[in-house]
Amino acid sequence: MAVPMVCYLVLSAALFSIGIFAFLIKRNIITIFMSIELMLNGVNLAFVAFANHWHQVSGQIFVFFVMVVAAAEAAVGLAIIISLFRSRNTLNVDQINLMKL
Amino acid sequence: MNLAIFILFGLLCLGGALNLLLQRHPINSALSLIVVMSSLSVLYLLLGAEFLAVAQIIVYSGAIMVLFVFVIMLLNAGEEERTHGSRAAYLAGVPGVLALFTVLASTFFTLRTSFGNARLGAFVATTSDLSRVLFRNLLLPFEVTSILILVAILGAVVLARKEH
Structure with missing residues (x-):
């Protein structure tokens, strides 16, 4: 039995939306980075x-x-997170609010 | 059969994504992201993208997620705490994301007759088909990505190095 193509597209829209939502509400910088991968x-x-x-390979x-x-x-990105953690000792994005320390 | 596999792995995919959202500890989020990526590779197989299904497992669930788990353990990341920033994000995020999903899903549903069905085996892009396009028509972009990877390696080494 064939799967309607719209199911795949709605699933991809759902994954993208969940990714955006996780990006907005998560406070841990590593989890925020993971939600970008989800998007x-x-x-x-x-x-x-x-x-x-x-039927295209493109x-x-x-x-x-x-x-x-x-x-x-x-x-x-993970290298940046490591160097950020070295200088701030936190992964919470609310405490990372200065360009320079 | 095709539909059953799609429903099973589509639900697994959605469940993993929601679990990433709901878990407080980053290592749990990372493991649920691995579930999402692995079940996506099965969906790629259903859509006839055999090279991408394997690359998804190797590159995403393998290399990238191992890097994530490695960094989580290296930095000893604990549970995230709730702050005022997350409340503001809730107020703006919930309506915005719901609106975005509604617009996307309704657009796809109004066009559903023109999309038709995805039959198993109707279109299978073999690795040789893919490489023929990649190494003939798109050789320059392919080589440019190798420079990008090289720059990324150098950047990662420079950024993660201990400062003296």
Whole structure:
């Protein structure tokens, strides 16, 4: 039995919305960073669903590039979090409110 | 069969995402994000993206999430505390996110007849199809991403280094 394409798209919209909501309400900087990854995954699902619909490989290539950029972003972002934790000794974003310390 | 697998892993995906939202400890959020990414790779297989399904497991659930769990343990991150900032985010976030989801979902539902169904095996992009496009038409962007990765490695090393 075939799955309606709209189910995939609604699932990807739900993942994206949950990612935005987690980004807004979470106070731990690592969890905020993880919700960005969740948003990227929601968009990736929509890309793959549309690639299936149009029978084009381009959508999957897009997902490949998003994965590459997400990997680079995770490496740099986590390094920033480590250096932030060294100077502030906290991971709470409400206490990280100065550009310079 | 196809529908049953979609429902099972779609629910697992949604449950993992909601669990990421509800858990207070970052390590629990990280583990539920691994559930989301692994079940997404099954959905990619259903949509005929076999290379991406494997890459999703290796890159996302493997490399990126291991990095996250490693940093959580390195910094010994504890439970997050509730502050006034989260209350303001609730007030602005709940209506905004609900509005965004309603707009997206209603747009998809009004277009649902033109989208049709995703049959299993109707479109399978093999790794050779993917690499043919990637290494012929998109060779320059592919090489540029390798420079991006190199810069990211250097940046990570410089940023995480101990200052003297």
